Amino acid sequence: xxxxxxxxxxxxxxxxxxxxxxxxxxxxxxxxxxxxxxxxxxxxxxxxxxxxxxxxxxxxxxxxxxxxxxxxxxxxxxxxxxxxxxxxxxxxxxxxxxxxxxxxxxxxxx
Amino acid sequence: xxxxxxxxxxxxxxxxxxxxxxxxxxxxxxxxxxxxxxxxxxxxxxxxxxxxxxxxxxxxxxxxxxxxxxxxxxxxxxxxxxxxxxxxxxxxxxxxxxxxxxxxxxxxxxxxxxx
Numbered sequence: 001x002x003x004x005x006x007x008x009x010x011x012x013x014x015x016x017x018x019x020x021x022x023x024x025x026x027x028x029x030x031x032x033x034x035x036x037x038x039x040x041x042x043x044x045x046x047x048x049x050x051x052x053x054x055x056x057x058x059x060x061x062x063x064x065x066x067x068x069x070x071x072x073x074x075x076x077x078x079x080x081x082x083x084x085x086x087x088x089x090x091x092x093x094x095x096x097x098x099x100x101x102x103x104x105x106x107x108x109x110x
Numbered sequence: 111x112x113x114x115x116x117x118x119x120x121x122x123x124x125x126x127x128x129x130x131x132x133x134x135x136x137x138x139x140x141x142x143x144x145x146x147x148x149x150x151x152x153x154x155x156x157x158x159x160x161x162x163x164x165x166x167x168x169x170x171x172x173x174x175x176x177x178x179x180x181x182x183x184x185x186x187x188x189x190x191x192x193x194x195x196x197x198x199x200x201x202x203x204x205x206x207x208x209x210x211x212x213x214x215x216x217x218x219x220x221x222x223x224x225x
Contacts, residue, residue, distance in 0.1 A: 004152075008150070032212055033212075034212040042218070043201060043216035043217060043218050043219060044153060044201075044214075044216055045216070046212065046213045046214070049212055087152050087153075089212065091212055095141055095158060095160065095165065095166075095205075096141060096143070096158075096205045096211065096212060096213070096214055097143070097155055097158050097166055098153075098155070098212065098214060099155065100145075100152030100153045100154070101152050102150065102151050102152045103151075103152050
């Protein structure tokens with residue numbers, strides 16, 4: 001079983017739609033959680049951290065459920081520019097040694 | 111520029127050859143990481159340096175892979191006797207020395223193709 005599991009997609013949605021991605025992680029000792037965004041043939045970049053209390057950054061909302069070992073990302077009012085791969089990321093501790101999921105591909109269409 | 115710089119951006123080599131990939135991190139970032147990303151997969155951890163020493167090399171797949179960071183800045187990932195399965199994008203990242211913020215700054219990667 002992979003340490004971080006995501007549905008690879010692709011998720012094809014119309015502009016303006018709301019889309020949600022989910023992720024599960026296997027190591028209950030994991031300490032911190034993130035979503036990264038990766039554009040085609042580009043490097044990954046930090047999108048946002050994920051907290052149990054939930055956190056929001058504009059159209060993006062991230063949520064962590066430690067009991068279920070489940071992480072989510074909600075994107076409201078999707079834009080064409082949101083098209084990318086969204087990587088679920090877990091830090092087990094010890095600096096920034098991150099474990100990445102395989103990513104979920106999002107395509108926002110006119 | 112001010113970002114993480116990796117060279118070469120593309121490397122094509124033949125099976126069995128030796129390859130070196132170079133990473134120049136962001137100035138002031140004492141932590142440096144190497145990851146490998148295969149097509150359709152997320153980045154896979156290889157090795158992590160804090161300063162000059164390898165703090166964690168548990169992700170190196172076998173003894174054909176080795177990385178150094180002799181002066182605590184530039185790092186070189188070395189692959190001996192390359193195999194076709196080594197073909198991937200090798201990503202280098204650096205981060206600030208304090209805490210586990212989760213923010214790694216990645217370079218654009220070195221795309222390695224082993225024929």
